[in-house]
Amino acid sequence: AQSVTQLDSHVSVSEGTPVLLRCNYSSSYSPSLFWYVQHPNKGLQLLLKYTSAATLVKGINGFEAEFKKSETSFHLTKPSAHMSDAAEYFCVTQGTGRRALTFGSGTRLQVQP
Amino acid sequence: DTAVSQTPKYLVTQMGNDKSIKCEQNLGHDTMYWYKQDSKKFLKIMFSYNNKELIINETVPNRFSPKSPDKAHLNLHINSLELGDSAVYFCASSQEGFTGELFFGEGSRLTVL
Secondary structure, three states: OOEEEEOOOEEEEEOOOOEEEOEEEEOOOOOOEEEEEEOOOOOEEEEEEEOOOOOEEEOHHHOEEEEEHHHOEEEEEEOOOOHHHOEEEEEEEEOOOOOOEEEOOOEEEEEEO | OOOEEEEOOEEEEOOOOOEEEEEEEOOOOOEEEEEEEOOOOOEEEEEEEEOOEEEEEOOOOOOEEEEEEEOOEEEEEEOOOOHHHOEEEEEEEEOOOOOOOOEEOOOEEEEEO
16 A cells, blocks of 8 residues: 655745745656645645656745655645645545545645745 | 636634535646645645546545545545645645656645534
């Protein structure tokens, strides 16, 4: 079964500095991987997805993620954090043969002024 | 127009009561889901319906019963509520072919006293 592990439960950055949210995956074959964002008291929104077409995936709001098979990682990055980026971020993979997603434990991103 | 809407947004009730949460999507999607998010923000699939047919039923107590009167609606009824049922319940939908992009409602926060 596929699974993901988010390495940090909480990340704090200053506005204008880079963001790095780490995610490792576990899969015996090429996985489908996603990043979702949840702003306070809101539903989740898809940021980006990897489906083996390209290893560097660009998403919304300036976020991108790189699939690295050798490191089994799918880290989320952004060159310059904005206050509006403060939210909970989930690394997600797809359950085998099912129309369902398996979520990581989440990383709370805090952006300091 | 809200794409995926859930009601009520907040629900406070006593142990032993029965309650329902309603979900409607106007995206024309054929698959709908219920996810549960616990106090640690962990998200887990509960049920999934495809064109009114149950396709995913995770290990959920049978006090929880989903009902899909048509493909635009998926309701969740909970009998004999327990303290451990306190959580945020998210409804979501996805289009045919499942690309991994789920559209989430804003959640229904259930508090059992």
